[in-house]
Amino acid sequence: MKLFIFFLFFILFFPLSILNAQENDKKNEITKNLRCLICQGQSVYDSDSEFANSLKIVVDKKLEEGLSEDQIYEYFKTKYGEWILYDPGLNKNTYILWLLPILIFLIGGAIIYKSFIVKK
Amino acid sequence: MKNKILPFSVIIIFGIIFFIFYKGLEDSKIYTPDVNTKQEIPLFNTKEFFSGENVKSPSIFDPDKVYLLNIWSSWCVPCRQEHPLLMNLNLDDKLNIIGMNYKDNLKNAENFLKELGNPYKEIFIDLDGTIAIEWGAYGVPESFLIYNNEIIKKYIGPLNQQLTDEIFLLIK
Numbered sequence: 001m002k003l004f005i006f007f008l009f010f011i012l013f014f015p016l017s018i019l020n021a022q023e024n025d026k027k028n029e030i031t032k033n034l035r036c037l038i039c040q041g042q043s044v045y046d047s048d049s050e051f052a053n054s055l056k057i058v059v060d061k062k063l064e065e066g067l068s069e070d071q072i073y074e075y076f077k078t079k080y081g082e083w084i085l086y087d088p089g090l091n092k093n094t095y096i097l098w099l100l101p102i103l104i105f106l107i108g109g110a111i112i113y114k115s116f117i118v119k120k
Numbered sequence: 121m122k123n124k125i126l127p128f129s130v131i132i133i134f135g136i137i138f139f140i141f142y143k144g145l146e147d148s149k150i151y152t153p154d155v156n157t158k159q160e161i162p163l164f165n166t167k168e169f170f171s172g173e174n175v176k177s178p179s180i181f182d183p184d185k186v187y188l189l190n191i192w193s194s195w196c197v198p199c200r201q202e203h204p205l206l207m208n209l210n211l212d213d214k215l216n217i218i219g220m221n222y223k224d225n226l227k228n229a230e231n232f233l234k235e236l237g238n239p240y241k242e243i244f245i246d247l248d249g250t251i252a253i254e255w256g257a258y259g260v261p262e263s264f265l266i267y268n269n270e271i272i273k274k275y276i277g278p279l280n281q282q283l284t285d286e287i288f289l290l291i292k
Contacts, residue, residue, distance in 0.1 A: 037153075037258055038258050038259055050223060050249060050259060051249075051258060051259055053249065054223075054248060054249030054250055054252060054253050055253055057248050057249070057250050058250050058253045058254075061250065079253065079254070079255075079256040080153075080256055081153070081154055083153075096140060100137075100140070104133070107129070107133060111126065111129075111130075114126075115126065
């Protein structure tokens, strides 16, 4: 009987823990994409500095307020600038970063196409 | 003709890539936060340091006055160093210094003020550091010059004589 009650409890509370885990996943994902500005080469998720710990609390609060991931990134961008994001958007400072791989890919593809496929 | 285009374009591509990377070498790699952008001050709720009463941020900042918001903590050594300069700045009537006590033990903070003097018109507390994040602060000490509900200038790290001179000039 005791075993049965134990299992009942287990089944009742198990879905809740999954829900909680999902929220934590989201928080971890966001903090992994934020740069700890006062650390060297660490994300907020990895760091245990005062700054990073406060930032984690703020991310939690914003998630509770119902903000989406992108809204949270936008919020930190207005506070700290583009640098806090590991995944920079396309703008005048980063267009080379974004376009160069595509350009190299296209040119390389053209060379391969010309020298191997057209020849045949 | 066909054979010539290929090496030629390869050289040009490598030339462009070399140029971009060479340019990149010249840029400073040290990240410097933007300190001069005008930003509106954030809204927040907090508690007053001595009384523990709830305060809302608009009641602290009057648009017509010049404020220096100083983030400090009793455990922060550079804060101790800059404290005499804050006492000095407090001599100017035009400037109102507001303190934000950052992640501190209130008893220690009170002792800190008793020992070194209290230059602050008002102090509010930020126990978990989230208000500092709202302000876009990095840590302690940090100071914000505020006028008309806008941040005019940020001072990251402790103030020094040169910076206090600059503040005196700016508020004139």
